[in-house]
Amino acid sequence: MSLVLTLASRNLFHDRLRFVATLVGIVFSVVLVMIQMGLFLGFGRMVTTMIDHASADLWVLPKGAKCFEDPSLLDANLRDKVASVDGVASVVPLVIGFSDWRLESGEVTPVFIVGADLRDRTLQPWNVVEGDVRALSQAGTVAVDRSYFERLGISKIGSTAEIRGRRVKVVALTDGIRSFTTTPYVFVDLKNARNYTGTFPERASSLLVRVKPGADRASVLQAVQAKVTDAEVLTSAEFRSRSRSFWLFGTGAGAALFAGAILGVIVGTVIVAQTLYSSTKDHLSEFATLRAMGSSNSYIYAVIIYQALLNAVIGFIIAAAIGWVVVEVTAKSALPIVITPWLIAGLFVLTVIMCVASAIGAIVRVVRIDPATVFMR
Amino acid sequence: MSEIIVEAKDIKKTLGRGAGEVQALRGIDLSLRRGELTLLMGPSGSGKTTLLLILGCMLAPSSGTATVCGTSTSSVDTEGLAKIRRDHIGFVFQTYHLFPTLTAAQNVQLALDIRGEHGRRAAKKAREALTMVGLEQKSDTLPGELSGGEQQRVAIARAFVANPSVILADEPTAALDGENGRTIMRILADAAHDRNRAVLVVTHDPRIVPFADRILDIEDGRLVGEQRGGSEQARMPKAAAFP
Numbered sequence: 293m294s295l296v297l298t299l300a301s302r303n304l305f306h307d308r309l310r311f312v313a314t315l316v317g318i319v320f321s322v323v324l325v326m327i328q329m330g331l332f333l334g335f336g337r338m339v340t341t342m343i344d345h346a347s348a349d350l351w352v353l354p355k356g357a358k359c360f361e362d363p364s365l366l367d368a369n370l371r372d373k374v375a376s377v378d379g380v381a382s383v384v385p386l387v388i389g390f391s392d393w394r395l396e397s398g399e400v401t402p403v404f405i406v407g408a409d410l411r412d413r414t415l416q417p418w419n420v421v422e423g424d425v426r427a428l429s430q431a432g433t434v435a436v437d438r439s440y441f442e443r444l445g446i447s448k449i450g451s452t453a454e455i456r457g458r459r460v461k462v463v464a465l466t467d468g469i470r471s472f473t474t475t476p477y478v479f480v481d482l483k484n485a486r487n488y489t490g491t492f493p494e495r496a497s498s499l500l501v502r503v504k505p506g507a508d509r510a511s512v513l514q515a516v517q518a519k520v521t522d523a524e525v526l527t528s529a530e531f532r533s534r535s536r537s538f539w540l541f542g543t544g545a546g547a548a549l550f551a552g553a554i555l556g557v558i559v560g561t562v563i564v565a566q567t568l569y570s571s572t573k574d575h576l577s578e579f580a581t582l583r584a585m586g587s588s589n590s591y592i593y594a595v596i597i598y599q600a601l602l603n604a605v606i607g608f609i610i611a612a613a614i615g616w617v618v619v620e621v622t623a624k625s626a627l628p629i630v631i632t633p634w635l636i637a638g639l640f641v642l643t644v645i646m647c648v649a650s651a652i653g654a655i656v657r658v659v660r661i662d663p664a665t666v667f668m669r
Numbered sequence: 670m671s672e673i674i675v676e677a678k679d680i681k682k683t684l685g686r687g688a689g690e691v692q693a694l695r696g697i698d699l700s701l702r703r704g705e706l707t708l709l710m711g712p713s714g715s716g717k718t719t720l721l722l723i724l725g726c727m728l729a730p731s732s733g734t735a736t737v738c739g740t741s742t743s744s745v746d747t748e749g750l751a752k753i754r755r756d757h758i759g760f761v762f763q764t765y766h767l768f769p770t771l772t773a774a775q776n777v778q779l780a781l782d783i784r785g786e787h788g789r790r791a792a793k794k795a796r797e798a799l800t801m802v803g804l805e806q807k808s809d810t811l812p813g814e815l816s817g818g819e820q821q822r823v824a825i826a827r828a829f830v831a832n833p834s835v836i837l838a839d840e841p842t843a844a845l846d847g848e849n850g851r852t853i854m855r856i857l858a859d860a861a862h863d864r865n866r867a868v869l870v871v872t873h874d875p876r877i878v879p880f881a882d883r884i885l886d887i888e889d890g891r892l893v894g895e896q897r898g899g900s901e902q903a904r905m906p907k908a909a910a911f912p
Binding site: 293294295296298299302303306577578581582583584585586587588589591662663664666667 | 718721722725727728748751752753754755756758760762763766768769770771775778779780782783784787788827839
């Protein structure tokens, strides 16, 4: 094995204080980027959680609807038109909207009603940990997530409250269905949803369409679109993308997260560049000796780049461990930080690029070394 | 007559500019042969180091030509000059220039590493070179834990290990006491005689004269004298060279 790695590691570990300072810079930078991107991914997942869990191939939406939570309504009678299209298996109306939840104490808190025809199982509560979703077909029944017990003033199955002055009873509990708006989701039957949101029977928030097995989805979409000219038809993927774009970029939230991530990269690069440059400067006489002995420039660059890579690998391992702790801690929070294998891989590549780019300053300094300086006394 | 390894013809070198301009070398003709230890002696400022830098391919002459192992150093870029040094020249510096974070063996092995020789074979060669300078027991010792003489022997092992044709040594005994200086000079003389290398030692230390086969005197940038070392040795036995 070449001594390049040995020389690089000894240069690096020789000055422990500087090495620690470099690692702090890298870890700070990578953790910052990781959290920002993890928030971005977590936010992206949360804003589309209803779309992700709806078993629909197509969504018929009011024109210009920007996201799942869009309050616009469409004509529910379109259901028959859509159902008549060849290749359509089922069409289920969905009613959503904000409402008031009155606790036993008399306090009122906003909730977000999600109501679909539960017989079709197109969009019903998932991760049910207690109770029975089938009971939602009865009047005055709801399913909520247990993480909202305190907010909703309830403690168990069978607890009661009021929505828009109507008595409701909790018949099912879910786990982990949290809203990024912090407003609790309340699952109800379609008919109850109309009552709780004040939606007229001939109106609906959207229509969830299932395509028959074997039917060409694109053709069915075109045919449905042709039938419902005053509404918009999107695939689930398109609707997911539109929702995500709206919340992440339409609101500026995504841009803020990206700005934070870019700031992290800049801070990390500057810190690593500075410490690497200073380390190289301290070892200039050694690099000059190498040059005098006849070493090629590439050999010297390799020493510096190995130093940068060692920084990157060690810094990344520490940052990844911190990231793992952050993921665990935020898993049950209102906005969990999501770190995917792709994000980890991307961050590693970014860390390596950041550290190697930081080496440029040091390399430029080394290029100017005059080997004759080793003879100066 | 043995083979000429390094040859300089009418080397001139001007340092500085304008009012600070200095004629460091004023037309030097010189050749270094295999199996010969040559001393280049002269007072401070006489041009010794400048000539060494030119012969060591680290400084370009203002005029004249230098040839190392048949390769002219004229019109060669810095990477090309580094290659000539790598392929043909071993250096010994006055202040050793060992890498403080590497062991003695690793310091020696580094000279092979930059030449693309890695692994066990290189490590074995490095140990052999250390044995040659009597430091086999100090292979795993850091330079900071070695005496000045030991450090210089490690530096010599490093200069020899890749088997260069020429060794250029700059004041190799200046920082050493008599015993260590003698040891170093014996090793350098052996390198010239037993291993058939050309060795040039730049010095102003008269104690090392007895080890020389040839002595070149330089003054004001000119070679002003040449003596064969044999007669000098006769006047001053090696044992008495260092007090």
